[in-house]
Amino acid sequence: MAVGARSGHDDPEEGREQLAESPEAVTDEMSDSRGEGRGDDGSETGSGAKKPRSFWKELPLLILIALVLAFLIKAFLVQAFSIPSDSMQNTLQQGDRVLVDKLTPWFGAEPKRGEVVVFEDPGGWLEGTPTPQPNALQTVLSTIGLMPSAEDKDLIKRVIAVGGDTVECKKGGKVQVNGHALNETDYIYPGNTPCDDEPFGPITVPKGNLWVMGDHRQNSLDSRYHQELADHGTFPADKVVGRAIVVAWPVTRWSTLPVPGTFDQSGLSTAASAVSGAAAVAPGALGVAGALPLVLWRRRRLTRRRTAG
Structure with missing residues (x-):
């Protein structure tokens, strides 16, 4: 048995070419095994390359939290009156x-x-004082504490x-x-x-x-x-x-x-x-101030999870 004999590879340059290509081939195989790869334009695809949701997609959550906090602040902390x-x-x-x-x-x-x-x-x-009838906008704003209630x-x-x-x-x-x-x-x-x-x-x-x-x-x-x-x-x-x-x-x-x-x-x-010094801020502003850190914390947490995955 001839040790180190070549099998159909008499040209050393051809062998070096195959060796040079082999690391990339191994990398591609590993990527495929994780369900990841590259798209036609060379960009990465797969679960590991997901981007965090944009701020605009988080905005509805921010608004919802702000409204809830504003309502709680109005009910228990501070309220505006005219x-x-x-x-x-x-x-x-x-x-x-x-x-x-x-x-x-x-x-x-x-x-x-x-x-x-x-x-x-x-x-x-x-007694005998008429109660003004608020419009729809005034009703919404008074509910969340941004305006006093007319009722x-x-x-x-x-x-x-x-x-x-x-x-x-x-x-x-x-x-x-x-x-x-x-x-x-x-x-x-x-x-x-x-x-x-x-x-x-x-x-x-x-x-x-x-x-x-x-x-x-x-x-x-x-x-x-x-x-x-x-x-x-x-x-x-x-x-x-x-x-x-x-x-x-x-x-x-x-x-x-x-x-x-x-x-x-x-x-x-x-x-x-x-x-409290915080009482000098309107409930709507306090609600936004309280909601924004919660949303940003949630975004950082989701980003860390994706990075760790």
């Missing part, structure tokens, strides 16, 4: 949009003196006294809470008197109830004008939707709504409710 009247001038102007903190009441915190609060009609306060009968006033307080105001005098006169020049409408149009008291606010007044005293149908009702102008604190924390629109009027210093000077407890 100011329908002049009763809170100059603190709030008609047409202003305020953001209301709805989270704090969930933890049992009650409204404090000096806070501006949104509350549901306790019964009889808005809700809510009011906005400043808390003057809380359960257990005694409040009164004589003509020509100042509002007094537990015998302490309030200096209201920081927020009362210029030219208004504290209560000359409707003096009241003394009234002891029942436990768990609130006494509220508008900043535009001569243009506000507040607690003073509902003393004929069962709670004598007060109402249960659980009617409060939340505390107004910031004027969000128009941008030229952007401002926070802190507790006035007079409530500290009176010696009364005015511990303000803690408010």
Whole structure:
């Protein structure tokens, strides 16, 4: 037997040509065994070459998550409300949009003196007030928190006294809470008197109830004008939707709504409710901000899976 004999390959150049081609042939066979190969244009085909889905295909998921988050934020965290009247001038102007903190009441915190609060009609306060009919777009936007609901009968006033307080105001005098006169020049409408149009008291606010007044005293149908009702102008604190924390629109009027210093000077407890900085963002924006990281995380995860496969 002849060791190293050739079989029909007398030309060494031909043998080198076959050896040079053999690695490519092996590679092609391995590719075929994995179900991968190359297309007619030389591009790779098969499961290992799949590209991640484009951002535009992920956009519907982003929108869906944003809407869900916006709805949850509106229900439990913060909601926008429109100011329908002049009763809170100059603190709030008609047409202003305020953001209301709805989270704090969930933890049992009650409204404090000096806070501006949104509350549901306790019964009889808005009697006879017509309810505007929203169009389809307004209905959708109000559902996700981008617009206030036109169907809700809510009011906005400043808390003057809380359960257990005694409040009164004589003509020509100042509002007094537990015998302490309030200096209201920081927020009362210029030219208004504290209560000359409707003096009241003394009234002891029942436990768990609130006494509220508008900043535009001569243009506000507040607690003073509902003393004929069962709670004598007060109402249960659980009617409060939340505390107004910031004027969000128009941008030229952007401002926070802190507790006035007079409530500290009176010696009364005015511990303000803690408010997260995120509450100063509209629910729709918070929803998008929360949805985008989730979608990007999902895309990275899918990309890693494809790469590992």
